[in-house]
Amino acid sequence: MITFPNSINKQDFLKSYWQKQPLLFRNAMDNAEQLITKQQLFDLSLSDDIESRLLMEEGPDEPWQVFHGPQQAEQLELLNESPNWTLLVQSVNLWHLGCKKLLEDFRFLPEWRLDDIMISFANEKGTVGPHVDHYDVFLLQLSGSRRWKVGKPDAEVELIEPDSDNQQIKAYPTIIDETLQVGDMLYIPPNTAHHGIGIEPGMTLSVGFRSPALSEMMMIFAEQVMLSKKENYYIDPLFSVRTSTTEISSSAMSKAASWFSNLEDYDALVRKSFGILQTQPKQELLLLPIEKTAKEAILSQQAINRDPAARVAWYQVDELTIWLFINGECFERSIEDKQWLEKYSIIDTLTLENTSANIQIDKFLELVQLFIDTGLFGGVDVS
Numbered sequence: 427m428i429t430f431p432n433s434i435n436k437q438d439f440l441k442s443y444w445q446k447q448p449l450l451f452r453n454a455m456d457n458a459e460q461l462i463t464k465q466q467l468f469d470l471s472l473s474d475d476i477e478s479r480l481l482m483e484e485g486p487d488e489p490w491q492v493f494h495g496p497q498q499a500e501q502l503e504l505l506n507e508s509p510n511w512t513l514l515v516q517s518v519n520l521w522h523l524g525c526k527k528l529l530e531d532f533r534f535l536p537e538w539r540l541d542d543i544m545i546s547f548a549n550e551k552g553t554v555g556p557h558v559d560h561y562d563v564f565l566l567q568l569s570g571s572r573r574w575k576v577g578k579p580d581a582e583v584e585l586i587e588p589d590s591d592n593q594q595i596k597a598y599p600t601i602i603d604e605t606l607q608v609g610d611m612l613y614i615p616p617n618t619a620h621h622g623i624g625i626e627p628g629m630t631l632s633v634g635f636r637s638p639a640l641s642e643m644m645m646i647f648a649e650q651v652m653l654s655k656k657e658n659y660y661i662d663p664l665f666s667v668r669t670s671t672t673e674i675s676s677s678a679m680s681k682a683a684s685w686f687s688n689l690e691d692y693d694a695l696v697r698k699s700f701g702i703l704q705t706q707p708k709q710e711l712l713l714l715p716i717e718k719t720a721k722e723a724i725l726s727q728q729a730i731n732r733d734p735a736a737r738v739a740w741y742q743v744d745e746l747t748i749w750l751f752i753n754g755e756c757f758e759r760s761i762e763d764k765q766w767l768e769k770y771s772i773i774d775t776l777t778l779e780n781t782s783a784n785i786q787i788d789k790f791l792e793l794v795q796l797f798i799d800t801g802l803f804g805g806v807d808v809s
C-alpha cells in the first residue's frame with residue numbers, strides 16, 4: 427500500500443504536483459523489500475520475452491556499454507566484480523503478481539495513462555546518468571539506497587553529446603537532492619532532469635506513464651481518415667489571375683491549413699484516434715484465446731482471466747453511446763455497458779460467482795463475449 431505524505435492527499439497531489447512538481451514521499455510503502463528479490467529480477471532478465479538492458483559505465487568494449495536482453499547468466503554472475511552497472515527490466519507488472527497488485531494503488535490515475543513497471547538494480551555508484559524523460563514516473567526504493575538529484579521541471583538542459591544516441595545531459599541546478607531509503611518514493615514530472623546514483627546496491631521500481639508523441643497520434647488519425655471513407659479533397663480559395671504560376675499564395679496555404687479541421691467528423695476522428703492510441707498494447711498478449719462462447723465458458727467454470735498485457739478504456743460519446751477501446755480497436759456500444767465496465771473490465775478473473783447477478787442479461791453476455799474476442803480476457807498462460 428502506498429501512503430501519501432500526511433499533509434498531501436491524492437486530490438492535492440493531482441492539483442499541485444502531477445505533471446508540475448517533483449514530490450518526495452518518505453516511508454511511502456511498508457515492507458517494500460518483500461515485494462521482489464534481486465534473484466527474481468535477475469531471472470526475469472534472462473527471459474527471451476522480457477525487455478531488459480544492462481548498462482555498464484565501464485563496459486568491456488566501451489564506456490556506457492549497453493547489453494540488451496535476454497541477459498546471459500554468466501555475465502550476470504560476473505557483475506559482482508564490475509564497477510558501476512545497472513540492470514533494468516521492463517514490464518515487470520506482467521510477470522510478477524506483487525508488482526501487478528501494486529498498480530492498484532495508482533488507480534487514482536487513469537489506467538490508460540499507465541505504461542508499465544520497470545525495476546532497476548544498481549550497484550554502488552551504478553547509474554544510467556543524468557537525463558530527462560518525456561513521461562511521469564514514480565520511483566520507489568525497494569532495497570538498498572539511491573541518491574536522486576532532480577532539476578526544475580521544464581528547465582533548459584544541454585545534451586553532453588548532441589550528435590550521438592547518448593541522452594545524458596550536462597550538470598544542471600537541482601531542487602531536490604535526497605537519498606531514497608527502502609520504502610521511500612519520489613515522483614518526477616515529465617521534462618524534469620534527474621540523476622539516480624546507487625549508494626547501497628539495491629532496486630528501484632519505476633511506475634511509468636504513457637507519453638505518446640503527436641506523430642504517433644497522426645499516424646492513427648491518418649488511418650482513421652482512410653477507414654472512415656470521408657476523404658476530403660483540396661478546393662481552391664477564390665483567386666485572380668496570378669503574376670506567378672509557381673508561387674503558392676497565402677490564401678491557398680490558409681485553405682490547406684484549414685483542410686484538417688474542415689474534415690467532416692474531424693472531432694470524432696481525433697477522439698477515436700486518441701482512444702485507439704492509448705489502448706495499443708505495449709507487447710503481445712500473454713493468454714491463449716478462449717474458444718467457448720462467453721456463456722459456455724462462465725457456466726463451465728473455465729478460467730476467464732484478464733490478460734495483463736491487454737488495455738482497455740471507454741469514452742461517452744453522447745447520452746446513448748460509448749466507444750469502448752480494447753487493444754487499439756474501437757467498438758461503438760450502448761450506454762448500458764457503462765454499468766458493467768468499471769467492475770468487469772479490470773477484474774482479475776470472471777467467474778460464475780462474480781457474474782451471477784448479470785449472467786441472464788444478453789447485453790452483459792455480449793460485452794463479455796467482446797472481452798473474450800478481443801483478448802482482453804483469455805484462458806491459460808501461453809508461456
Ligand code: SIN
Pocket residue numbers: 512545546548553554559563620622630632
Ligand atoms: C533507474 O531506475 O535507474 C532509472 C529510472 C529513471 O531514471 O527513470
Ligand code: CO
Pocket residue numbers: 557558559620
Ligand atoms: Co528517467
